[in-house]
Amino acid sequence: MKVLVVRFSSIGDIVLTTPVVRVLKGQIKAEVHYLTKKSFVPVLEHNPYIDRLWTIEKEIDEITETLKGERFDHVVDLHKNLRTARLKSALQVSSTAFRKHNIEKWLYVNFKVNRMPDVHIVERYLDAVYRLGAKDDGGGLDYFLSPEDTPAMDRLPETHREGYVAFVIGGQHPGKMLPEHKIAEICKGSDRPVMLLGGPEDAAKGERIASEVGRTVFNAAGKFKLNESAALVRDAEVVITHDTGLMHIAAAFQKRIISIWGATVPEFGMYPFRPGAGSVHIEPQGSWDRPYSKLGDNKWYKPNFKGMEKIDVAEVLRALNQPPVQKAP
Incomplete structure (x- = not known):
């Protein structure tokens, strides 16, 4: 299976996605590609679980046609915004995403009503690949250096x-x-x-x-x-x-x-x-x-x-x- 993981920014958010690429590679032997912003390449450039790293400067149109040619089997959307929606529409392949809980956050910020689930965002990211046969391996985050x-x-x-x-x-x-x-x-x-x-x-x-x-x-x-x-x-x-x-x-x-x-x-x-x-x-x-x-x-x-x-x-x-x-x- 050839999978494209998408997270554009920022440093911490990208690091929080690393368990996803690890279980995709380790558990279902996927060919893992990752799309992010060029400025964040150092966060992922030494990660051995990523087969190919794709980047944009700002706009998704910079790379959409190229990614179409890769013929991915699945997109894992870990950013979930208008840009990723456009990308998924263009690629026309199956996809999964994570729950942002924006309504719950809005309630918490504006009315101090805490309806947030007691679940770490990494676990929500991992839920996005569960149907592919990958699950939490009990490990932590990854960061690789040369x-x-x-x-x-x-x-x-x-x-x-x-x-x-x-x-x-x-x-x-x-x-x-x-x-x-x-x-x-x-x-x-x-x-x-x-x-x-x-x-x-x-x-x-x-x-x-x-x-x-x-x-x-x-x-x-x-x-x-x-x-x-x-x-x-x-x-x-x-x-x-x-x-x-x-x-x-x-x-x-x-x-x-x-x-x-x-x-x-x-x-x-x-x-x-x-x-x-x-x-x-x-x-x-x-x-x-x-x-x-x-x-x-x-x-x-x-x-x-x-x-x-x-x-x-x-x-x-x-x-x-x-x-x-x-x-x-």
């Missing part, structure tokens, strides 16, 4: 070469990010060196935090490519992170994760999937009116959102500085 993705040791300060805490300071939307002073407080209270991770847009913020805290903090935000940052997450002792792409990459490496939540909530079903032992969620204290938005962009819902100010630094530090969880012999 040896070249590991940054050379001399790119790290000596203070961080024997172990560190990775702190992902960025986020796609403002309602998902801690204020700088909270990040600095957590870094000051850490019993280990801290490495700040994020994109170029987080570099200046990282510099301000590192300058305030001192040499125990290394600002790596904006200094490393995505897969280099993923390697730094892989090698961290523990990962503190907002609800963002590197959180899901950390889960793929089964790291102990301290995930921090603001405008969004874990009940949306996109919390770390099967992470390392001892992982915890930290949420604002006393914020009875969360979630404020579906994606974390609070502009349309609560311009004065201050939920991240209610994150208890002491709670984060208790989770961070506890002894490592011992694995069973």
Whole structure:
């Protein structure tokens, strides 16, 4: 069977689809093709369960005619929007998709009525391939790197070469990010060196935090490519992170994760999937009116959102500085 899996964006959402391609390849021996945006190729380029990776810059018309020639047997739609509807109509093959639960999310955001099923989005993705004969294999997420993705040791300060805490300071939307002073407080209270991770847009913020805290903090935000940052997450002792792409990459490496939540909530079903032992969620204290938005962009819902100010630094530090969880012999 020749199957096309479709997910255009973003980093975390694509990582969350990796169990689907694994079970398609491993359980039904499918020839697995994957369609995504070109900017997200690094997330999947080393995945051994994908036979061919297809990309678009923006519009589905860029590749529709080419994909018609591939004669797929089935499309697994893990994005489910107007573009994928047009693609499926053009390919004229059988398809399955997942349930987005947009009505339930709307009720939760606008009326604080939680009708969300207690099901992770990965399990909803896997439901889309059940009728093909593939099912949950009990594994977690996948993220594959090449040896070249590991940054050379001399790119790290000596203070961080024997172990560190990775702190992902960025986020796609403002309602998902801690204020700088909270990040600095957590870094000051850490019993280990801290490495700040994020994109170029987080570099200046990282510099301000590192300058305030001192040499125990290394600002790596904006200094490393995505897969280099993923390697730094892989090698961290523990990962503190907002609800963002590197959180899901950390889960793929089964790291102990301290995930921090603001405008969004874990009940949306996109919390770390099967992470390392001892992982915890930290949420604002006393914020009875969360979630404020579906994606974390609070502009349309609560311009004065201050939920991240209610994150208890002491709670984060208790989770961070506890002894490592011992694995069973």
